[in-house]
Each structure stands twice: as structure tokens, then as C-alpha cells.
Amino acid sequence: RATCKDWCSALLPVVIPSPWLLLVGKNSDTCNFLSLPTRRSFTYSLLPELRGVQYVGSQAGWLAVFNKNLDVSLINPLTAARICLPSFLTLPNFELVDGSCEIAYAKAGGDKWNLLQTTSTQHRSYEDIMYHNGKFYCITVEAEVFAFDLSGVSPTVTVVAESTSLGLTHFDYHIPCSRVRHIHSKYLACSSTGELFLILRHAVLSYESLGWKAIMVWRYNPQRQPCWEAVKNLGNKSLLIGINNAISISTENFRGARRDCVYFTEAPVRTRVNGRPEIIHSIVVSDVERGKWARARANSQLQPHLLPPIWFTPSML
Structure with a gap:
């Protein structure tokens, strides 16, 4: 083929x-x-x-x-x-403000990278980006989500989720905005049915169990305010989070994957090596409903000299 x-x-x-x-x-x-x-x-x-x-x-x-x-x-x-x-090297010269991280894009046939910014999104610091239904969804450190449309001559932007200025509530546990910004890493994922998910992971997972507070999942619901509602069960779906890509899979006919879980390929884990505390990067899996996480069995394939693992969808085209 x-x-x-x-x-x-x-x-x-x-x-x-x-x-x-x-x-x-x-x-x-x-x-x-x-x-x-x-x-x-x-x-x-x-x-x-x-x-x-x-x-x-x-x-x-x-x-x-x-x-x-x-x-x-x-x-x-x-x-x-x-x-x-x-x-x-074709990136334009620009000045970072307050440690902000800008996004750049290049179009097919183009010969340079262009800064992706509009008047309403200047000086934002982004943590994750995802392509879905012809748009680029970007999440900031404040958990704002913008959808950029690059199909026209100039980029256009839509505000999907506004800043969580008061923080987020995961059932009866409230996370202040300062912790959302500084303590948690943020990821975006989308299911095959178009549901948008926000995943928060504690910056460092501890061998002293953090329980479900370590990894939490929200679903986007534009009909409520705030627009993120806590998810207690993913059903027959699981989310695979990796280096700048997230995959949603159905586990009904997938004997090799656990249902209702979030997999991470590069999670810093605080553990003990020869009796001493140490931080290592590991593949971890979190059970959403049970609120527990553990290192995945795939870690037996990892060696210290390996680069971070990457989720990969094979294609012969």
C-alpha cells in the first residue's frame, strides 16, 4: 500500500x-x-x-x-x-513579557514562522495546544482556552473558556487560582464525539499518595458557569496524554487498555532510590473514578538513556 x-x-x-x-x-x-x-x-x-x-x-x-x-x-x-x-531561524524577533510563551505557526507553502497572536491574546503564556475540527485550541496557565482559526488571510480567535479567576472545584475540593497556575500542569484532550476535556496534573506526583488530587479531569460545558464541570467517570473511554498530543480511545474492543483512565508518558514522580528521595520521569496511569494513580507496566520497557516516550498512531500513507 x-x-x-x-x-x-x-x-x-x-x-x-x-x-x-x-x-x-x-x-x-x-x-x-x-x-x-x-x-x-x-x-x-x-x-x-x-x-x-x-x-x-x-x-x-x-x-x-x-x-x-x-x-x-x-x-x-x-x-x-x-x-x-x-x-x-525564521521566527520574528519578539520580547517575552513576564515569562510569557508565544505560539507561532507556518502555513503550507510558506517560508517562515509567524507569531500567533491577536489583540485579545497578547502576552499570554500557553501550556498546551490541540488541533480539532479545523481549529487550534490553546490553554493558558490561567486555564483560559482560545480557539484559533488559521483558514483565512489573518488568524481569528474565539474565547472558549474564560480565566478561572476564582479557581476550580473538583466536587468538594476547591483549587485556588494560584494553585491552578503554579502547582498544576494543564492539558487539553478531545473525544471522538467532540467533548473537550481539561486535565490537571500535580507538578510532581508523590510516593506519599496524593489520591485523586494528583490528577483531575474536567469536561467543558458551555451551558454552565464556570464552564468546567468535574468528571468522575470517563465510562468506556480513556485519555492518553503525551508530548504535545492527546488521544482519546474507546476501550470496548481494546483489550490492552484500561477503561476510565488517564495515561501520561512523562510524569515526574517523587520516589525513593536506594533509600534516598529522587524525582524520576515515568509513565503513569490514573483511574478517574477510583481516584488512584500508579506507574504503568510499560515502565519495564524504559531505560535511563531513553528520550521521553511518544504516543504514536501508525500510518503507511
Whole structure:
């Protein structure tokens, strides 16, 4: 199917059980894939273009990477297809205000990166970004959510969720705005039915159990104020959170995944090594209804020399 478009259209579609975890060593000529549905792992020769790069995201079979020269590419590690994007050196000079983190975008056929900002979104500091239904959804450190539409000549923006100036309430537990801003990492995810989720993760998970206060999930509800309502059960869905990508899966026909859970690929965990406290990065899974989290069994595949794992949806196109 990957030979050419004619062969691809002539053959029946091949359903590849996904998602996978991509594990890459810092100085390795190979990469390992771990299939979550089948619980099988296998090794690929690492493409030359993927050696020594920084991984910044994954979507629909493509990896977004940049190298030490700040050259940016989209690469399919299975087919070796590559799309070159403008270099980060084309980013315009700008001044950060109060540690703000700006977002930049490049369009197909363009030769430079452009700052994504409007009058109403200047000097915001963003924590996560997600593409859904033709728009880019971005969440700030204040838990504001903006939807940017880049289909026109100039970007347009819609306010999806306003700042949680008084904090958030997860059932009977209130989180002040200062803790939302400084203590919790924020992620966006969207289900196949279009539901928008906000996930808060305590900055460092502790071996002294934080219970459900460590990882909490909210669902966007525009009919109420505040617009985030606490989620106690995801049903047959689970959320996979990773490096600049989030995946929602149905676990009904997915024997390799646990239902009603949130998986993280890079969570800092405070633990003890040889009797001494230490922080390590781990794959963790949180049971939403039970309010408990634990390190995932996939950690047995991790080695100290590996880069952070990446959720990967295989594609031969």
C-alpha cells in the first residue's frame, strides 16, 4: 500500500492496532515501538533524519522534530516520508513579557514562522495546544482556552473558556487560582464525539499518595458557569496524554487498555532510590473514578538513556 497511490487505492485498507508508544535512545541507531492494544514490541532501524533530533509532537503517523540547526520536519518513521518546514531561524524577533510563551505557526507553502497572536491574546503564556475540527485550541496557565482559526488571510480567535479567576472545584475540593497556575500542569484532550476535556496534573506526583488530587479531569460545558464541570467517570473511554498530543480511545474492543483512565508518558514522580528521595520521569496511569494513580507496566520497557516516550498512531500513507 505504501508503494504508490494506485496500489494504495486498489488494496483493502489495513487496520493497524493503535496507539503505540515510540521509545528512542539518545545515542541509538534503532527505535522501539510498543503496541498498547496487542502488548507486543518490535524494533525499527532509526532513520538518519531522526538521529539526534528533538521530538516536539506526533499526529496521524507523523513526528514533528527539529535538529541542532533548528531545521524543522514532519517525518513518518515507517515510510521514511519527510516534509520540510521553515527553519525556526525564521521566527520574528519578539520580547517575552513576564515569562510569557508565544505560539507561532507556518502555513503550507510558506517560508517562515509567524507569531500567533491577536489583540485579545497578547502576552499570554500557553501550556498546551490541540488541533480539532479545523481549529487550534490553546490553554493558558490561567486555564483560559482560545480557539484559533488559521483558514483565512489573518488568524481569528474565539474565547472558549474564560480565566478561572476564582479557581476550580473538583466536587468538594476547591483549587485556588494560584494553585491552578503554579502547582498544576494543564492539558487539553478531545473525544471522538467532540467533548473537550481539561486535565490537571500535580507538578510532581508523590510516593506519599496524593489520591485523586494528583490528577483531575474536567469536561467543558458551555451551558454552565464556570464552564468546567468535574468528571468522575470517563465510562468506556480513556485519555492518553503525551508530548504535545492527546488521544482519546474507546476501550470496548481494546483489550490492552484500561477503561476510565488517564495515561501520561512523562510524569515526574517523587520516589525513593536506594533509600534516598529522587524525582524520576515515568509513565503513569490514573483511574478517574477510583481516584488512584500508579506507574504503568510499560515502565519495564524504559531505560535511563531513553528520550521521553511518544504516543504514536501508525500510518503507511
